[in-house]
Amino acid sequence: MEKFSKVKEVIAAIEADAEKFYNGGNAAAGTRVRKAMQDLKGLAQEIRTEVTEKKNSAK
Template sequence: MEQIAKLKELIATAEADADKFSKGNNAAGTRLRNTMQQLKVTAQEVRTAVTEAKNKK
């Protein structure tokens, strides 16, 4: 699934920004919050796709 690859990429981005934020970079905190929102949206897309595929069977 394409969304799983996107989730992995977002997680890697979130890890990098979380590390920078923990060192005092406030801009990284803003980026981290944005990335976490993108993770939430993408995860919901995966859930919807799985439910649709399951219901087709």
């Protein structure tokens, strides 16, 4: 659950940059959004692995 909370924190942190990029055309904000999305991808994979392990250990 800790990693899921981290995902929510990352999304909340990049919300302003996403707004700047999509509505303001700020290229640097777009770069920050891309980096955060890459971080989210890694977190999502870690969560998937944890869920699979927990599910399989319950059998």
